[in-house]
Amino acid sequence: MFDNLTDRFEEIFSRIRGKGRLSEAEVDAVLREIRAALIEADVNVGVVRSFIERVRENTIGEELFRSLSPAQHVIKVVNAELTNALGGENLKISYASRPPTVVLMAGLQGVGKTTAAAKLALWFRHQGRNPLLVAADLQRPAAVEQLRILGEQASVPVFSVPGDPVNTSSAGVEEARRIGRDVVIVDTAGRTSIDQELMDEVRKISQSITPNYTFLVIDAMIGQDAVNSARVFNDALALDGIILTKLDGDARGGAALSVRQVVGKPISFVSIGEKLADFDLFYPDRMANRILGMGDVLSLIEQAERTLDKEIAEKGAKKLKGGKFDLEDFLEQMQQVKKMGPLKGVLSMLPGVPKEIRNADIDERELVKVEAIISSMTKAERNNPDMIDGSRRSRIANGAGTSTAAVGTMLKQFKDMQKMMRSMGMGGPSPTKKSPNRSNNKKKKRR
Amino acid sequence: MITVTVVLAVAVVLIVSTIYLVSRKSRSKPSFPSKTSVVARRPIEAPNGAVISEAIEPISENLVLPGDIKRGIGRARLAFARLFGSILGGDKSSQQLWDEVEEALLVSDLGIDLTTSVLDGAKASMAVSDSTDGVGIAAAVKSQLRSLFVEQPRDLSYSQDSPTVWLVVGVNGVGKTTSIGKLSAMAAADDRKVILAAGDTFRAAAADQLQMWAERTAADIVRSVPGADPSSVVFDAIQKAAARGFDLVIADTAGRLHTKSNLMDELRKLRRTAERDPGHLTEVLLVLDATTGQNGLVQAREFAKAVGITGVVLTKLDGSAKGGIALAAEAELGVPIKLVGVGEKVRDLIAFSPDEFLDALLEMDVQNELSDED
Numbered sequence: 001m002f003d004n005l006t007d008r009f010e011e012i013f014s015r016i017r018g019k020g021r022l023s024e025a026e027v028d029a030v031l032r033e034i035r036a037a038l039i040e041a042d043v044n045v046g047v048v049r050s051f052i053e054r055v056r057e058n059t060i061g062e063e064l065f066r067s068l069s070p071a072q073h074v075i076k077v078v079n080a081e082l083t084n085a086l087g088g089e090n091l092k093i094s095y096a097s098r099p100p101t102v103v104l105m106a107g108l109q110g111v112g113k114t115t116a117a118a119k120l121a122l123w124f125r126h127q128g129r130n131p132l133l134v135a136a137d138l139q140r141p142a143a144v145e146q147l148r149i150l151g152e153q154a155s156v157p158v159f160s161v162p163g164d165p166v167n168t169s170s171a172g173v174e175e176a177r178r179i180g181r182d183v184v185i186v187d188t189a190g191r192t193s194i195d196q197e198l199m200d201e202v203r204k205i206s207q208s209i210t211p212n213y214t215f216l217v218i219d220a221m222i223g224q225d226a227v228n229s230a231r232v233f234n235d236a237l238a239l240d241g242i243i244l245t246k247l248d249g250d251a252r253g254g255a256a257l258s259v260r261q262v263v264g265k266p267i268s269f270v271s272i273g274e275k276l277a278d279f280d281l282f283y284p285d286r287m288a289n290r291i292l293g294m295g296d297v298l299s300l301i302e303q304a305e306r307t308l309d310k311e312i313a314e315k316g317a318k319k320l321k322g323g324k325f326d327l328e329d330f331l332e333q334m335q336q337v338k339k340m341g342p343l344k345g346v347l348s349m350l351p352g353v354p355k356e357i358r359n360a361d362i363d364e365r366e367l368v369k370v371e372a373i374i375s376s377m378t379k380a381e382r383n384n385p386d387m388i389d390g391s392r393r394s395r396i397a398n399g400a401g402t403s404t405a406a407v408g409t410m411l412k413q414f415k416d417m418q419k420m421m422r423s424m425g426m427g428g429p430s431p432t433k434k435s436p437n438r439s440n441n442k443k444k445k446r447r
Numbered sequence: 448m449i450t451v452t453v454v455l456a457v458a459v460v461l462i463v464s465t466i467y468l469v470s471r472k473s474r475s476k477p478s479f480p481s482k483t484s485v486v487a488r489r490p491i492e493a494p495n496g497a498v499i500s501e502a503i504e505p506i507s508e509n510l511v512l513p514g515d516i517k518r519g520i521g522r523a524r525l526a527f528a529r530l531f532g533s534i535l536g537g538d539k540s541s542q543q544l545w546d547e548v549e550e551a552l553l554v555s556d557l558g559i560d561l562t563t564s565v566l567d568g569a570k571a572s573m574a575v576s577d578s579t580d581g582v583g584i585a586a587a588v589k590s591q592l593r594s595l596f597v598e599q600p601r602d603l604s605y606s607q608d609s610p611t612v613w614l615v616v617g618v619n620g621v622g623k624t625t626s627i628g629k630l631s632a633m634a635a636a637d638d639r640k641v642i643l644a645a646g647d648t649f650r651a652a653a654a655d656q657l658q659m660w661a662e663r664t665a666a667d668i669v670r671s672v673p674g675a676d677p678s679s680v681v682f683d684a685i686q687k688a689a690a691r692g693f694d695l696v697i698a699d700t701a702g703r704l705h706t707k708s709n710l711m712d713e714l715r716k717l718r719r720t721a722e723r724d725p726g727h728l729t730e731v732l733l734v735l736d737a738t739t740g741q742n743g744l745v746q747a748r749e750f751a752k753a754v755g756i757t758g759v760v761l762t763k764l765d766g767s768a769k770g771g772i773a774l775a776a777e778a779e780l781g782v783p784i785k786l787v788g789v790g791e792k793v794r795d796l797i798a799f800s801p802d803e804f805l806d807a808l809l810e811m812d813v814q815n816e817l818s819d820e821d
Contacts (some may be wrong), residue, residue, distance in 0.1 A: 039559045041741070108763075111620060142651065149651050192766035224553065225766065255740075
C-alpha cells in the first residue's frame with residue numbers, strides 16, 4: 001500500500017535534502033510535486049487541495065527560514081499532516097455490555113465485502129470472541145454459499161434464511177443471542193450509492209439490528225469516486241469506520257486519506273492478502289511513517305509475534321549473532337518468514353530498504369525452488385556447504401528437480417549472503433550504517 | 448515476547464533472501480527448467496452439467512437502440528456535467544476557469560499526466576483562436592479529449608469460420624461474469640448460437656452464477672468441478688462448439704490481481720488454448736470497473752502485456768463514477784473501449800461511442816435534456 005507514494009516522496013525529498021536554505025519558489029515546487037504524487041495515488045482532489053494548503057501554511061514562515069535543515073522541517077510537517085489526515089488513533093473496539101456486539105458490513109459491488117466479513121470474524125476470534133456470521137446478501141447468486149465456505153475456513157458459524165435481507169439480519173442477531181455468540185457480523189449485498197431503493201433497504205437493515213459498528217468496505221483500487229460513495233453511505237448509515245480491501249495488489253490506496261477527511265470516519269481495518277488471516281487493524285501513524293519511507297517496525301514486530309515460532313526465530317537470531325548461520329538455519333528462517341505473508345508486504349514495513357529491492361518483482365515461487373534445493377541436501381551438507389562437490393551437486397540437483405548450475409548459483413549466493421550478514425553487524429550491538437533506525441526501535445520497544 | 452533482535456534477524460534474512468531472489472532472477476533465470484512447460488493436458492471429459500435450457504428472460508429486440516447510451520449514462524453524465532456546467536457559468540477569471548476544469552478532469556480519474564496534457568493542448572489551441580470564455584474553453588477541452596480516442600472499430604468481431612472465441616479477463620470484483628451474461632444476450636439477439644465456458648473455477652459458485660446467465664440468455668454452458676484447470680474447460684467448450692455448430696464461445700476467467708505473476712501465467716496458457724484450432728480467438732476483453740482509480744491503467748498495461756487485450760468493457764457506469772481511467776488506458780495503450788455497463792439488466796451493456804460519451808459528459812445544458820428523458 002502506498003508504495004508508489006513512498007517512492008515519489010523519496011524522490012521529492014531527496015532533491016531538497018541537504019540544502020541549507022529553501023526559497024519560497026523551491027517550497028512551491030516541492031508542494032506541486034507532492035500534489036501530483038497524491039493525485040496519482042487517487043487521493044481526492046479536494047482533499048489534496050486542503051492538504052497542500054495546510055502544509056504550505058505550516059512550512060512557509062519564520063521557522064523554515066531559520067531552520068538549519070529545511071528539508072527535515074518540510075518532511076516533519078508533511079508527516080504530521082499525513083498522520084492527521086489518516087486519522088490519528090487506531091480503532092479500539094468497545095464491546096456491547098449486553099452481547100452480542102452487532103457489526104454491519106456495507107459497500108459497493110465487487111469490493112470484497114463477503115471476504116472481509118469472514119476475515120473480520122476470524123479477527124474477532126483471535127481477540128477471544130465467539131462471532132456469528134450472518135449472510136444477508138440474498139441478491140448475488142451464491143453469496144450465501146461463499147460466506148458459508150469462508151465461515152468454515154474461519155471456524156465461525158454462518159446463519160442465513162432465504163427471503164428478505166432485513167428479516168434475515170434481525171433473525172441472525174436473534175440467533176446469536178439464543179446460541180450465545182457475543183459478536184455478530186452481518187454481510188449485506190453490494191449496492192451503488194445512487195440506487196435509492198437499495199440504499200433504503202440497507203438503512204432498514206441498520207434500523208432493525210441497531211449495529212454497534214457499521215463498516216463501509218472500500219476497494220483500495222477505487223479512484224476519485226471514493227468520497228462520493230463514502231458520503232452517501234455515511235449519510236444513510238452513520239458509519240463507524242472503513243475497511244480497506246485488496247491492498248495486496250499495487251493499489252495506491254489514496255482513498256484511505258480522502259475518506260477520513262471527507263466523512264470524518266477513519267480506516268479501521270485493512271485487508272492485505274488472500275488468506276483469511278491477512279487482515280488487521282489500521283494504524284494511521286504507522287502508515288504515515290511508511291508513506292514517508294520510514295518503515296513500520298511496530299507492525300512488523302506485532303506480525304512477527306503473531307505468526308512466528310518464537311523458539312525457532314530466537315535460535316536463528318542467536319546463530320546470526322554468533323556468525324554460525326548455515327543453510328539449515330536459512331531454510332528454517334525462510335519458512336518462518338513465509339508465514340508472515342507476501343515478502344513484498346513485509347519488506348515494505350522495514351525502514352531503509354532500498355527502493356530497488358522494495359519494488360523488485362518478487363516471484364515467491366522462487367522461494368519454493370530454493371527450499372527444494374536445500375531440502376535435497378544432507379544435514380552435513382547444510383552445516384558445511386563447502387563439502388558439496390560435483391557429484392553431491394548433481395545429486396542435489398536431481399533431488400530438487402533442477403540443474404547443477406542452479407545449485408551452484410544458490411550456494412554462491414548463500415556465501416555472499418553470509419558475508420553480507422557479517423558486514424551488517426549482526427555480531428552484536430556494534431554501530432553500523434543502519435544504527436539510527438535500530439536504536440530508535442529499541443528505544444520504542446523499551447518504553 | 449519476541450525481542451527486537453529477533454525481528455531484526457528475520458528482517459535480515461528477509462532482505463538477504465530477497466536480494467538473492469532479485470539477483471538470481473536477473474542473472475540465471477534460464478538455469479531452472481520451466482515446470483509449466485511440461486503440463487500434460489487433462490483428458491477430455493464430458494463436461495458436467497452442460498444444459499441447454501429455456502430462456503428465462505427472452506431477448507426479442509435489438510439490444511442497442513439509438514439513444515441508449517445517452518439514457519444509460521444519464522446519471523453518470525449528470526454528476527460530471529453539472530460540474531462542468533457550474534464551472535462555465537458565472538463571472539470568473541480565465542485562471543479560475545482553467546483551475547476548475549482541471550479539477551473536473553482529475554475528479555473523473557483521468558490522471559494528472561493526461562489532464563495536464565489535455566489542458567496544455569487546449570490552452571495552446573485557444574491561444575491561436577483567441578477566445579477566453581467558458582464556451583471556448585469547453586470546446587477546446589472537448590476536442591483535446593476527442594483526440595485521445597483511437598480511430599478503431601468498436602464492435603465485437605467474429606471470425607469467418609465458427610466458432611469465434613472471446614476471452615474475458617480482469618481483476619477481482621469488476622463484473623466479469625455479469626458482463627459475460629450481457630454479452631451472451633447481445634450475441635443471442637444477433638442470432639448467434641453461444642456457449643459460455645465457465646473458466647472461473649476458483650471463486651466459490653462462479654460457475655453457478657454463469658449458469659444462471661446461460662439460462663437467461665438461452666446459451667449453452669460448459670463447466671467443470673471447482674479447482675479444475677480453466678484451460679481444460681475452455682478447450683472442452685471450443686471442442687463442443689465446433690462439433691455442434693455453435694457460432695461463439697465466451698470464456699469467463701477467474702478474477703486475478705495483475706500483480707500475481709503465477710495467475711497471469713495461467714492466463715497466458717488460457718489464451719494459447721483459446722486460439723488453438725478449431726477455435727478462432729477474435730476478442731480478449733478487459734473488464735474495467737468505472738470506480739477504479741489510477742490503478743486501472745496499471746491493470747490495463749499488465750493484462751495487455753500478458754494476453755494482448757483487444758478491447759475494454761467499462762462496467763458500473765451507473766454509479767457516480769465517471770470512468771476516466773478507461774479513457775486514460777485507451778489513450779496510452781490504443782485499446783478501444785468497446786462496451787459500457789450501465790445497469791444490472793441484461794440490456795444494460797451498450798456499445799460505446801466516443802462522441803456520444805463526450806457530448807454527454809461535457810454538455811452544458813444538461814438539465815433540460817434529462818428532464819426530457821425522465
